[in-house]
Amino acid sequence: MRERIKHMLTKEFIQVFRDPRMKAIIFVVPILQSLVFGYAVTTDVRKVATAVYDLDNSVASRELTSRFAASGYFNIVARVSNDRRAREVLDRGKVRVILRMNKGFGDDLQSGRSAPLQILLDGTDSNTAGIVLGYSAKITGDFSQEILNARLRRLQGSTQQPGRVELVTRAWFNENLESRNYYVPGVIALIVTLVTLLLTSMAVVREKEIGTMEQIMVTPITPMEFILGKTVPFALVSFVDVLAVTTVGVFWFDVPVRGSLLLLLAATALYLMTTLGVGLVISTVSQTQQQAMMTTFFFFMPAVLLSGFMFPIANMPQAVQWLTYLNPFRYFLVIIRGIFLKGVGVAVLWPQMLALLVIGATTLGLASRRFRKTLA
């Protein structure tokens, strides 16, 4: 039996690597992808293109404008002086924000009336717009507060500070709230999923389509050996990919690894069981490679979207949240982020690892049963 598995493995390795382009796809592309996506995947909002529409042109309006510019969140790229022009820069997407101060803005502030500051926002990107709105509220709030304080000091005639509540914020696990630290571990998981699913889902159906399945069936190989032969090469390939992509994340992007690397590898092994299992099930139920590809995609897309990779699971409707418990990608993300960012260990992550084990065993079992039927 050892002998047969060995032959099967040799055959699979030869088949995968016969085409040198395949080597590039398997080993070079994941590294390139992680480099590109490490930079691309960011939700940090800084230096938002802003236009100033200042009809007052007073000391106060200029002061407020410079507050916005100095905050680092707004980058003032244009000044507009009429509505038509304001409309145009927003339409063309030249700026995302317009600060508008009407005539009398400075006088209102001086004489203790409420001075309106209008902010026009491009809402097409609702996430960025929401964050920008928060920044503006903070800047104008601080400005307001200072004026109030000055007024209060005048009234009280002393240097006494008025009542103030200061919020001192500290972020744990990711001190500067860098989105890269959050997304790069996710990108590692994404790439590994993509490579393994696609490779295995084509593995069995390919033999069927080309007709070589007949030859395999006349050999004394057992279903178990066949499945092992079809999974082990891809598992090894994926391990190499995980290591390569993790290296990029750690050394290129300086994403911290606070937990144990060994645990990461163990969890990856569990996770690979699930993706290889799902890939093989797809391969055994498909008749052509085209079907296998479509089915893989049909599984892969929702798996990515319902994993918490980009969209927090807590914000989904309850029914959909239940559905995510079936998704192996969800568990692996928790594990990989936990190990990278929080440095937690088995004590915290065991439920996720157990879930992966269960899903992996189920899918692999299903694949080998399906395969036995195909043989019969």
Place this chain on the structure above:
Amino acid sequence: MKPQRLQAIARKEFIHILRDPRSLGMAIAIPMLLLMLYGYALTLDVDNVPLVVWDQSESPASRGFISRFVGSRYFSLRGHVHNYREVERAIDSAHALVALIIPRDFAGRIESGRPTSVQMLVDGSDSNTAALAVSYADTVALTYAQGVALRQIQRDGGHAPRLPLDLRPRVWFNADLESKNYIIPGLIAVIMMVIAAMLTSLTVAREWERGTMEQLISTPIKRQELILGKLVPYFAVGLFDVLLAVLMGEFVFRVPLRGNVAVLFGMAAIFLVGAMSQGILISVATKNQLLANQLAMVTTFVPSLLLSGFVFAIGNMPKALQLVTYVIPARYFIALLKGIYLKGVGLEILAAEAALLTVFSAAMVFLANVTFKKKLV
């Protein structure tokens, strides 16, 4: 080019497609599934951030401060804790995302008019949610502080003062800041790109693998006829998908479609031709379904998801990467879709995007044609 031969190839491909109802079904089901998911389940909006409070002051003032947080829709109180270890445990186990620690002398300092600081701890691992939570909390605290200052002025000065600055935000194009309005137009582009390239990337490679290419080569067919004939049926499927997506956007999700529908479909057709030709180019160049499949995924799906400005804004990427995005066709199509859907602008403003999209499609059609050699070997 003879229309008769073109028609023969197109008919043959149609039969191929119809003979495999599962693949065809998925080509139609995948876009619908994705739209449903995005429309109903996925949102980047952050509401009800779980919060724990360690109130050391236990005074009317501190309770007033907390109620400002609980009263806003952004935070939901998960409980009170009484020491630092409990705070730590709540955040470690993700029971809470945010913890507020109110100092013992909070009430005293507020009343005597001295500044006081409240500590806020945030789980920063999800940086997007954390940044939103911090910005909400800042706003809540500021409003509270302004209230305190205003009351003091009133007490000392005897008249009710006004707040100096009045922030009046107005959001254009997407007044309620609904993320579905932003996601769905972009999603149409991502789906089209993937479906188009996936469908076509195997068609030529399959003929090579199965050996039927030899039969095709022995016929008098020209390569343009073959490529175009292969394109036509898939183009029909793709256009049907676009129609379905637009209808769902209109009637199921009620995404406002402010621009011209004809321009929308015209651009979609150009985009589809380009994406499908790219798939055929991959197929012709690889002659191997496994390789074609991997290449199609690598060159279409992931870039159009992450580098197109679909969720992650291009303006936030480093300059070098921004240059890379210029070769991603989905980038132009997404800009067009968002412009047509949300801003209601037309080609007069989006001319550059439309032109670049056309250039991409033309280049792909050309490359697919010249790469294909009607020879064995």
